[in-house]
Amino acid sequence: MLQVRIRYGFWWWGWSLFGQGLYFPPVGDTTWARISPAALGWCQPALDSLLDFVGSTRTKAFLILQNGRLVVEAYFGGFGRDSLWYWASAGKTLTAFLIGKAQEEGYLRLTDTTSRFLGVGWTSCPPEKERLITLWHQLTMTSGLSDQGPNPDCTDPACLTCLADAGTRWAYHNAPYTLLHAVLEQATGLSTQAYYATRVGNRIGMRGLWVPLGYNKVFFSDARSMARFGLLLLAKGVWNGDTLLRDTAYFFQMTHPSQALNPSYGYLTWLNGQSAFMVPGVQAVFPGPLTPSAPPDLYAAIGKNAQVLCVVPSQRLVLVRLGEAPDSGDAVLIRYVEELWQRLSRVFCSAAGLSRPSDSPAWRVEVDPLSRKVQVFWALWPGTRLRLEGLDRMGRTVWHWEGYLKEEGQPVVWPAENLPAGLYGLRGEAPGLVFTTRFFLP
Structure with missing residues (x-):
């Protein structure tokens, strides 16, 4: 035969790229190893074009890490390495990490009702409906609370009305997310800032602060601190041998589809490579992956005005973009992330896995x-x-x-x-x- x-x-x-293990910049030091685009076989004209695009879209900081090493670090408009900027909803992924750590330490369980920590009457829902809402629903944007009021950030009970049973409707809604901070503080007895600093920030050298703004609690940091968090995610919660999150099952669930309503959403984290996706403010389900030009295993923290942190495990890549709003209309600017990756994919002109095979x-x-x-x-x-x-x-x-x-x-x-x-x-x-x-x- x-x-x-x-x-x-x-x-x-x-x-x-692949001949070396992950590099972790030292804690408490500004030293950060670099690798040149030429050493990776990247196309300099395409990279120049990408940076022109990034600079023309009101970007403040743009970083790319490969294997933990800095390949690109660019700042615009007077912004610098030590300048602070807000993460907006990109901070949701950091919150998800903290909730996972709190569960690991026994302070809470995702199956706990939110009422256990916030008390009965934290919403205006009938008691039997309020009791359906758990921490898992807050992490997955499936609380069933109405996102259609005049202020979706409002966390007052009068603003929180039930539109559907928990777990039956996906809607991007800030208020139930924001209340996870109150849950975290009630469960641990620490402020969000103190819990973040002792469990994450101090251990990986991040420089950041949770700031109350209206109803919201927003994280501010420099661009390198966001990159450090991205590197921690790339290493699945382990920083240079220091395991910050041992619950590997939680980390997997955070970075994989958490429910079937919007398969492109994990625990407060956006996911690429899925069969369909939803976007904020719209109940339609769109076919195809979130970011077609990006690798399918990409996951991302994305916030208002295109605060973006992308992690690509298959390429050992971390991308950071901080800045003002570019000319794009989506509420969390999914379209802008796709535009970035369309241009970034051209940079890998000799990159195996993206272009030509090599024996x-x-x-x-x-x-x-x-x-x-x-x-x-x-x-x-x-x-x-x-x-x-x-x-x-x-x-x-x-x-x-x-x-x-x-x-x-x-x-x-x-x-x-x-x-x-x-x-x-x-x-x-x-x-x-x-x-x-x-x-x-x-």
Whole structure:
């Protein structure tokens, strides 16, 4: 019987990207290691065009980290490295992290009713409806409270009326979110600022402050502090060996679809790569991913006037944009994030995984279309420790292998015969080497 094997080379972002582990800038120090765009194989004309666009859209600060190292750090209009700016609703993701930490420490549970901490009558809903609302509903924007009043920021009981049962309607609503700060303070006995500082800020070198503004509580920081938080997220809650959030299940739920009403929303965090999405102020469901030009595993903290923090695990990339409102109409400026990624994708002109394939003598992937087995061949020393992770097109892990290579030329086999046909990814780690590729499973 004739067997046909399909070979794939790995798609590279350049050796400097994956050949090193995550770098963490020191705490209490302004030192931050850098890597040049040229070292990553980025196209300088496209990068210049991106920075022109960013500067023309009233941006104050724009940063890109690769593997934790600064690749781009640009400031505009008199704004500088130490200047402070508001995060607006991008601070919601930081709040979600704090709620996860409080649950880990036993102060609260997501299944707790909000009334446990705020008391009966914190809304104007009938008591039986108010009792349905839990902390989970506040984290997922499914409280059922009406977002259609004259002031969606108002947290007074008179402003909080029930429009639907909790968990049956998704609506981007600031007031129920803001009350999570009151829940956090009641549960822990600490102010939001003190809890943030001791559990996150001081431990990773962030410089920031929660400030009451009207009904809201808004986080202010410099751009590098936002980048530090993005790097913490990229490392899944671990900072240079210091584990800030041990609850890996919570972190996974925070950065993956939390409910089916809006699959592009986790715990106060926007998600790319899903089948549909909703936006603030509209009850329509739009088909397709949130940001088509960005990698599907991107997740983001996004706030008013385009305060943006993007994290892309597959590319080990963190992006920060702070500034005034650009010319875009969406309430949290989803469209602007797409415009950024349209331009950013052109910067990766020689980046494997985004443009052209490149063979390497160190490894190859073969797909047998008859048995539908994926084989990874190596030219590494026997005894080398290897970790492999298979991903579907949404960036979800569908296969995992970890062990030691036993014999040179002996492949590691991914039994993919039960997977549907389509595009898949493979990510691997060996000492001093990290790699990714995509391939089609027939």
